[in-house]
Amino acid sequence: MAIFPRGNGLGPDKIAADVVVIGSGPGGAVTASMCAEAGKFVVMLEEGQNLPLESAPHFSREEILQKYRNAGVNIGFGAAKIAYVEGCCVGGGSEVNRGLYHRAPEAVFDRWRSDYRVDALSLSELTPHFAACEKVAKVEYLPGPAPQLSTRLEEGAHRLGWACLEVPRLYAYATDATGAPGRKQSMSETFVPRFLEAGGELMPDTCATRIARSAGRWTVHARRSNPTDSQEIELTAKTVFVAGGAVQTPLLLRRSGIRRNVGDSLRFHPMLKVVALFADEINTPGELEPVHQIKEFDPRFSMGCSMSKRPALALAMAAHPQMMEAVDRDWRRMAIYYVQSTGGIGRVRSFPGFRDPFVRVELSPLDLKELAEGLTRLAEVLFAAGAQAVYPSIPGYPVLFSPADIPKLPQTLPPKQANVTTMHLFSSCPMGEDMHKCATSSFGRVHGADNLFIADASLLCGPTVVNPQGTVMAVAHRNVTRAIEDRAI
Ligand SMILES: Cc1cc2nc3c(=O)[nH]c(=O)nc-3n(C[C@H](O)[C@H](O)[C@H](O)COP(=O)(O)OP(=O)(O)OC[C@H]3O[C@@H](n4cnc5c(N)ncnc54)[C@H](O)[C@@H]3O)c2cc1C
Known part of the structure; x- marks a missing residue:
């Protein structure tokens, strides 16, 4: 498996490629594998380490230290602060997430098309791209009954007459011939191996620090680290795809002097949590991961069950x-x-002088009200599911012991103590033909820059409403298909 660039006569710190892809998450890995399969010499840079899925137990402290950016501690500042997490390893967020999978609904694409003037982006136009990605990264329903903490949510929703569904995951559950259990379909298990098989070169532990254009080619300046040392390297390429995720992509572009509609419109799915206490034991170690989501109130808010190991509780x-x-x-x-x-x-x-970005966030009074209403509805469904008590993860909030306590919840979320988190970030560099709002064309080419593309969640024009990874992959697949057809690589 080639994970270091082959010599090209330029010396160890200078590499010439056809294509450089920056970032190996779902957007980058799909893009890089397609370019390599089109016969190009592609180098994919990844700031984080190259580690197998089993290098640490899923959702453990070790996993957070190994595979999350800044050990999972990142803050968006504002009247209501938001704690956000990002993957930082080969495969990006796909390595650390649960892989809950949706194709974003039609109404989402209709809105992006009309609000951002995105060409050729209906659900039916994207369907072949979803399907192509699902062939490589398998999407399956649980092979047996869902864990109780998941079915409790379904039971509560059923009693209230609310829409609730089991969400499939990027997971191949079938045991193989040796009886080994199935595998999560993260990028390191799917598109990254495909990329390597097609002759692509993966450079882990390598952070792109700036990109620049001269003499008709792009130069990517990068720093390659090992435990004791770091080395500055330069890569040149005809075409560059930036796929560092919705926060790191605008950071790199702005640092490189590319700022038009870049980093101005970050969106996310803000999340509030509660702990529910039941009369009987519903949390069994070693069970499959929870998969039910309540969709009754989409697109305003949805509900689900988180991983509930003891440290997380x-x-x-x-x-x-x-x-x-x-x-x-x-x-x-x-x-x-x-x-x-x-x-x-x-x-x-x-x-200048700071490695990390400054992220500023704003939740409007309406956003805070919506979240407060969502919390009320969540408490309702948990009592309908048989909870004895509900503990909102918000300082100063009351413990609820029955539905009669629900009116004690404030009708809006006080911004200072909101305790909002998010794992779904997007829209920092939206695609489309509206030159007042969009950083790239309808197919991800940075406006005003030759052969420079964005290929990750930054491109999505707004919240996906559902879990976003499937849409990130399908949009990357669609855009790189067009770039290959246009001979832009
Ligand atoms: C804990 C968690 C749970 C989630 N659960 C789900 C879920 O169940 N279902 C779902 O659909 N989505 C889920 N998501 C969201 C999903 O993982 C993301 O939407 C998706 O990974 C975004 O893909 P991306 O390619 O845009 O960026 P990322 O996955 O963030 O990948 C970007 C990669 O680029 C690298 N990088 C950044 N800057 C540079 C640089 N300058 N040089 C080199 N490399 C760089 C990063 O280290 C990272 O590995 C979850 C996310 C997290 C963190």
């Missing part, structure tokens, strides 16, 4: 310190649930 209960002993004792009767909306906007800025 302790963290989610931090707003109720008197409950820490109860977590130790009763954690098998507890599970974490969330409500997730589509409001909020942010900006990404770079400052």
Whole structure:
């Protein structure tokens, strides 16, 4: 498996390629594998390490330290602060996420087309691209019954007459001939191996710091690190795809002097969590991951169940310190649930001398009200599911012991104590023909720049409403297909 660039006569710190892809998450990995399969010499840079899925247990502290950016601690500042997480390893977010999979609904694409003037982006036009990605990264439903903490949500929704569904995952559940269990279909298991088989060169531990154009080619300046040392390298290429994710892509572009509609419109799915306590044990170690989501209130907000291991429960209960002993004792009767909306906007800025970006976020009074209503609905469904108590993960919030307590919840979320988090970030460099709003063309080419493309969640024009990875991959597949047809690579 070639993971270091082959010599090309330029010396170890200078590499000439046809295509450089910056970032190996879902957007970058799909793009790089398609370019390599088209016969081009492609180098894919990845700031994080190249680690197998099993290098750490899923959702463990070790995994967070190995595979998350800044050990999972990133803050968007504003009246209501938002804590966000990003993957930072070969495969990006796909390595650390649960792979809950949706094709974004038709109404989402209709809105992007009309608001951003995106050409040829209907659900039917994207369907072959979703299907092509699903052939490589398998999407399957659980092979058996869902875990109880997941079915409880379904039972509650059923009692209230709300729409609830089991969401498939990027996962191949079937055991293989040797009896080994199935595998998560992250990028390191799917598109990255495809890329390597097609002759692509992967450079992990390598961070692109700036890109520049001269003499009709792009130069990517990068820093390659190992535990004791780091080395500056330069790559030149006809074409560059930037796919560092919705925060890092605008950071790199702005640092490189490319700023038009870049980093001005970050969007996300803001999330609030609660811990529900049940009478019986619903949280069994080793069970499959929860998969049910309530869709009754889409596109305003949706609800689901989070991974609810003991350390995660302790963290989610931090707003109720008197409950820490109860977590130790009763954690098998507890599970974490969330409500997730589509409001909020942010900006990404770079400052000289700082490695990390400055991210500013804003939740409007309407966004805060919507989240507060979502929290109320979440409490309703959990009591309908048989919860004995609901503990909002928000400092100062009351514990709810029955539906009669629900009116105690504030009708709007106080911004200072909101405790909002997010894992779904997008839209920082939207695609489309509206030159006042869009950073790239309808197919991801940066406006005003030859052969420079964006190929990740930054391109999406707004919230996907559903989990975004499927849409990130399909849009990347669509855009690189067009770039290949146009001979832009
Ligand atoms: C904990 C978690 C759970 C999630 N759960 C789900 C889920 O269940 N379903 C779902 O659909 N989505 C989920 N998501 C979101 C999903 O993972 C993202 O939408 C998706 O990974 C975005 O893909 P991307 O290619 O835009 O960027 P990323 O996945 O963020 O990949 C970008 C990669 O580029 C690298 N990079 C950045 N800058 C540079 C640079 N300058 N040089 C070199 N490399 C660079 C980064 O290290 C990273 O590996 C989750 C995300 C997280 C973090």
